[in-house]
Amino acid sequence: MSYPNKKLGDLFQISSGGTPSRKNIEYYENGTIPWVKTGDLHNKWLVAASENISEAGLSNSSAKLYSEGTVLLAMYGATIGACSILNIDAATNQACAAFTPTEEVEPEYLYYVFKANKQNFVRAGAGGAQPNISGKFLKSFEIPLPPLFIQKQIAAVLEKADKLRQQSQQMEQELNSLAQSVFLDMFGDPKSNPKRWQKKPLKNILEKLVGGKSLAAPEQHTDVSEYRVLKISAVTSGQYNPLESKALPADYIPPKEHFVQVNDLLISRANTTELVGATTMVFDTPENLLLPDKLWKFQWKESEPLSQIFMWKLLSSKAMRHRLSEISSGSGGSMKNISKSKLLELEVIFPDYEKQMEYENFYLRLRDQMLLNKEYISQAEGQFKSLMQRAFKGELDLKDVA
Known part of the structure; x- marks a missing residue:
């Protein structure tokens, strides 16, 4: 089954924030209000911002305070198309488009719609010295809109696939960290040289x-x-x-x-x-x-x-x-x-050649695991993208989804 398309502008009052003047230190010093920039949009749930602003900074700028459950989308620069869901109340700068909660759209569903369309956003923003997508573009952008209960089912399926993908990526980071930690354990810090090589x-x-x-x-x-x-x-x-x-x-x-x-x-x-x-x-x-x-x-x-x-x-x-x-x-x-x-x-x-070769042999064994994990990552990425495409076309069997 296919779902009807609706324009984002018909579903949301799309807005963006602002930047308090950097010339006024009181707008930032001892600030308690999380102030989100596009570089903070790394994960599905945003639980903290890299910078805070004060009540004065919020009141004396175009920055706005958004409630938990708001979906943020990066409109400018290298991060264009990145998105997160606020798990806190937070303000944003002008490069973040905000989609505040509405009864018609499940935030997690919207998040995955945005994930599926990232390349469309990147292409739409290309061409200028500073890549960007406009509020006008976002208002006219259409998304498939199934009933709310189906949105929740789709989000649940995609979350499971997303977690498998993230676990493979996390494993890659852990294997790389292991290579570094074993190196330091065997040889010590190369600068201080505690092992006196x-x-x-x-x-x-x-x-x-x-x-x-x-x-x-x-x-x-x-x-x-x-x-x-x-x-x-x-x-x-x-x-x-x-x-x-x-x-x-x-x-x-x-x-x-x-x-x-x-x-x-x-x-x-x-x-x-x-x-x-x-x-x-x-x-x-x-x-x-x-x-x-x-x-x-x-x-x-x-x-x-x-x-x-x-x-x-x-x-x-x-x-x-x-x-x-x-x-x-x-x-x-x-x-x-x-x-x-x-x-x-x-x-x-x-260090002695034998010691160097001991590390090399360890690393080559570890690299075999890294290569195998890369295959898992590729498979998980492919499955996740396929599921997103099928989900928004109405091709997923959702009857067994809780």
Whole structure:
């Protein structure tokens, strides 16, 4: 069965909040009213805001206080389409559209409708310097509206599927945390070095750092090479992402050493303060990918046996990432750069090879579990999206739903 569509503007008085003047400290100091921004819209239920405002801030601005059960939707910027349900009374800024409770719509049902339509919101907001969807767009946006009792049944089904998806994602976080905690347990903090491992500058164990070129074919150009060059974003997450690459000119013939290969350890020599020095291990890669000039790969001396996985986790540790940021140059918000000479002088702990390999063997076993969990995540995501599509088309069998 299909459900009738209704415009959001016919169901809700859609509104948004505002921002008290930052010039008046009394509007924020000792504030007790949660003030929600789009960056707070991470989870289904919003139980706290990242910032509070005072009664004076609320009274002397366009910020509004919304009741528990209000559904919030991000209208601006990178978070466009993010949504949450207030589990508290809270005010919002102007980037959050608010849908206050109504007898016609179950808040949890509306939340999942918004989740299902996130890409539609993103597409609608594209095109400007600052992506945004307008109040006018939201008022005319249509949603399927079954009877209230069916809305509740649909929300219950989707919540179960959503929890399975979240459990898989939580497991991924726990496995990554385990890799970090075991590293610290075995080797201690790399900065304070409580286990008194010997230290060596990278130049003592490195044969050389290999970089590539950042040539690129013109956009929309059809005559391109079979080879592609990585973007910096291929390593910024700490996990190698070969999809982050761009086309090369058709006549470019790359040097052999510029090719990215399995077991390479890559580091970003240039990026923002937070991302410069990002390091990742290549476990699998297409054969046609090349290094750009802003990524280096490590080539180690054969006389100093080591574990690449140990070096990856060492350079990815919080202490070493901070140190890599410290040795980078660049002012203000500009791109930071790590010079080859400074990186070569960087001192690192260097435990016995056997100890390094003990950690590598542990990590490889753990990685098998990570890969299996990624399959679970993919399946759970697919099931959740399929259920949402079927639910709003009236294709779910809801007779057994309590």
